[in-house]
Amino acid sequence: MTAALLEVTDLKMQYAVRRGGPFFGRTTTLRAVDGVSFRLEPGRTLGIVGESGCGKSTTAGLVLGLIPATSGTVRFDGQDMPAPDTPAWRALRRRLQMVFQDPLGALDRRLTVGRQIAEPLTIHQDGNRRDHAERVREIAASVGLQASQLDRYPHELSGGQRQRVVLARALILEPSLLVCDEPVSALDVSIQAQVVNLLLDLQARLGIAYVFISHDLKVVRQVSHDVAVMYLGRIVEHGDPDLLFMTPAHPYTAALVSAIPTARARRSRPRVILSGDPPDPMTAVAGCAFHPRCPAAIARCRTESPALRALPDGRRVACHLAEPGILKTGIAHAVE
Amino acid sequence: MKPPLIEIRGLTVDFETDNGRTIRALHGIDLTIERDTALGLVGESGSGKSITWLAALGLLGGRARIGGMVTFDGEPLIGAPVQALEAVRGRRIAMIFQDPSSSLNPVHTVGHQLGEALRLHRGLDAGAAAIEARHLLDRVGIAGAARRLQDYPHQLSGGTNQRVMIAMALAGQPDVLIADEPTTALDATIQAQILDLLREIRRDTGMALVLISHDLGVVAENTDQVAVMYAGRIVETALIDELFDRPRHPYTRGLLAALPDLDGPRRPLRAIPGTVPEPGRLPAGCSFAPRCDEADAACAATRPSLRMIDPDHVAACHHATSIAAVERLERRA
Numbered sequence: 142m143t144a145a146l147l148e149v150t151d152l153k154m155q156y157a158v159r160r161g162g163p164f165f166g167r168t169t170t171l172r173a174v175d176g177v178s179f180r181l182e183p184g185r186t187l188g189i190v191g192e193s194g195c196g197k198s199t200t201a202g203l204v205l206g207l208i209p210a211t212s213g214t215v216r217f218d219g220q221d222m223p224a225p226d227t228p229a230w231r232a233l234r235r236r237l238q239m240v241f242q243d244p245l246g247a248l249d250r251r252l253t254v255g256r257q258i259a260e261p262l263t264i265h266q267d268g269n270r271r272d273h274a275e276r277v278r279e280i281a282a283s284v285g286l287q288a289s290q291l292d293r294y295p296h297e298l299s300g301g302q303r304q305r306v307v308l309a310r311a312l313i314l315e316p317s318l319l320v321c322d323e324p325v326s327a328l329d330v331s332i333q334a335q336v337v338n339l340l341l342d343l344q345a346r347l348g349i350a351y352v353f354i355s356h357d358l359k360v361v362r363q364v365s366h367d368v369a370v371m372y373l374g375r376i377v378e379h380g381d382p383d384l385l386f387m388t389p390a391h392p393y394t395a396a397l398v399s400a401i402p403t404a405r406a407r408r409s410r411p412r413v414i415l416s417g418d419p420p421d422p423m424t425a426v427a428g429c430a431f432h433p434r435c436p437a438a439i440a441r442c443r444t445e446s447p448a449l450r451a452l453p454d455g456r457r458v459a460c461h462l463a464e465p466g467i468l469k470t471g472i473a474h475a476v477e
Numbered sequence: 478m479k480p481p482l483i484e485i486r487g488l489t490v491d492f493e494t495d496n497g498r499t500i501r502a503l504h505g506i507d508l509t510i511e512r513d514t515a516l517g518l519v520g521e522s523g524s525g526k527s528i529t530w531l532a533a534l535g536l537l538g539g540r541a542r543i544g545g546m547v548t549f550d551g552e553p554l555i556g557a558p559v560q561a562l563e564a565v566r567g568r569r570i571a572m573i574f575q576d577p578s579s580s581l582n583p584v585h586t587v588g589h590q591l592g593e594a595l596r597l598h599r600g601l602d603a604g605a606a607a608i609e610a611r612h613l614l615d616r617v618g619i620a621g622a623a624r625r626l627q628d629y630p631h632q633l634s635g636g637t638n639q640r641v642m643i644a645m646a647l648a649g650q651p652d653v654l655i656a657d658e659p660t661t662a663l664d665a666t667i668q669a670q671i672l673d674l675l676r677e678i679r680r681d682t683g684m685a686l687v688l689i690s691h692d693l694g695v696v697a698e699n700t701d702q703v704a705v706m707y708a709g710r711i712v713e714t715a716l717i718d719e720l721f722d723r724p725r726h727p728y729t730r731g732l733l734a735a736l737p738d739l740d741g742p743r744r745p746l747r748a749i750p751g752t753v754p755e756p757g758r759l760p761a762g763c764s765f766a767p768r769c770d771e772a773d774a775a776c777a778a779t780r781p782s783l784r785m786i787d788p789d790h791v792a793a794c795h796h797a798t799s800i801a802a803v804e805r806l807e808r809r810a
Contacts, residue, residue: 193664299752302752329691330732330736331735332752334746334748334749335748335749335750356664362737363737387740400665400669401694402692402694402697402699404696404697414666415666418634418636419667
């Protein structure tokens with residue numbers, strides 16, 4: 142087994158919230174992330190999918206140390222993550238970068254994009270000014286920006302070009318891990334393909350590992366070696382993307398896959414339409430968190446929370462019914 | 478013979494800028510919406526798909542100059558007096574938008590807003606409106622309708638707010654619903670619920686649907702016919718299976734090749750190089766030529782108009798016929 146670049150063990154993030162009346166609200170615990178574990182090897186991509194409120198972005202924040210974890214550990218390159226804002230943490234942060242959904246929001250409108258790409262070098266006091274200019278040109282070329290565009294301001298560039306600027310800035314310190322939170326969701330289809338291809342190309346050339354967070358299963362399948370499906374702060378299924386999306390073992394993965402409209406292979410897959418909204422993370426559910434919306438739920442699901450366990454095909458799944466055969470009949474029955 | 482439900486001929490939109498220049502955003506759109514059909518309108522941001530409908534319904538404001546003809550049930554909409562427009566807009570032609578929470582008024586309850594729509598469009602009194610509002614919330618699948626009527630939009634989820642918007646659209650018993658990216662802001666499982674609801678309403682009432690979306694998958698699964706827009710023009714129109722199986726315009730082909738699959742073998746995505754030209758700076762000739770693999774001197778010189786390629790299939794490309802011929806040969810081989 143290759144040594145893990147990133148190893149996350151039983152990560153939890155809870156906070157107390159007050160809800161109810163204006164004066165005497167009672168306090169409940171919101172479990173944003175509730176025991177997440179995974180490992181990521183160098184040069185590989187873990188996709189994290191799920192709907193709003195499932196904890197995927199919080200997981201990213203915890204991994205980078207931007208949000209303090211309630212419990213659990215994050216190990217990077219065999220070392221425990223140092224406490225945030227210590228010199229050791231800052232040194233490590235060079236190797237750990239992040240890219241968000243909205244490139245315009247992530248850029249300063251008053252600075253040229255060239256200066257913004259150079260900024261991490263200045264902050265980490267890496268090399269001199271002449272050396273900076275050279276490295277900016279190099280990294281800009283590798284993400285497909287032209288040298289003439291470096292003197293422009295963010296509003297003068299298109300959405301796809303801005304996302305390239307954000308990527309160049311994240312990559313200039315040559316990180317080992319890039320956490321991407323919905324990096325292509327705001328982009329048009331044709332531009333999205335440019336950025337997806339760029340990420341794959343950079344990984345092949347530079348050996349960067351990605352944590353790729355997205356609600357778009359099609360894009361996630363395109364870039365990921367492994368996929369984790371999250372529901373209410375937990376991983377409910379984790380494994381090879383083709384395995385998960387073609388033969389989902391968890392009823393939630395099945396519903397998510399069936400909810401994705403596709404231009405090709407139209408209406409060939411069974412439709413599973415879930416009733417109800419995604420659950421409110423503040424309302425604790427007894428048993429399996431998914432059972433109120435699950436078409437296959439049995440009595441046991443209402444009382445006993447299923448643990449994440451390995452199946453013979455290598456994936457991990459948290460469902461009492463995830464045995465070959467049982468789930469299939471359960472879902473087919475519910476659909477009919 | 479009844480006239481088509483909506484007919485758009487040569488619709489143009491020009492925007493006046495601060496320095497007195499005018500910029501053409503829409504370059505002559507022709508569209509026909511028949512009763513009980515669903516038309517998909519696809520294209521990337523800035524292609525003009527939303528502007529087409531805002532212009533047709535007179536919702537663009539004073540800075541826009543609108544040309545061409547739009548009729549509803551044979552009656553002209555462009556240039557019609559406000560009263561005539563009000564009798565159609567929101568009532569016989571309803572619209573829903575991407576972000577339901579910004580279309581609802583945050584300081585009024587859902588019941589108040591639904592009641593207002595019912596008084597305005599159906600002339601119901603307060604008592605009858607209250608009963609009908611409950612009925613409409615039931616209709617769009619909101620559980621506990623009586624209680625939800627007392628709620629404010631912020632107390633409801635995004636999916637429920639979009640259901641409320643659909644209920645408001647249904648208040649006028651419309652002949653056609655223009656849905657502009659109705660599920661783009663929603664989670665996947667909620668998107669599936671909303672699209673299912675729209676299908677069910679269409680099955681029950683025969684309401685026509687215009688579905689504006691950047692998502693080819695959403696359009697493929699929910700419409701009968703598709704128009705593809707690029708830089709303010711329609712570049713291809715076909716029946717849904719025909720368009721996805723035999724796209725004739727290089728832009729449509731490019732969009733399909735740029736889209737990753739959920740099943741089948743993983744293949745490298747073919748991105749369309751470059752970006753959509755700005756409205757004021759369209760190239761001479763075909764607007765897509767600078768990004769097109771097939772482009773030659775003719776494409777840079779003259780703009781292709783929409784031509785029939787196959788029955789019920791039109792495309793605006795000089796090479797569409799030869800693309801079709803090559804593909805037929807490849808199929809046979």
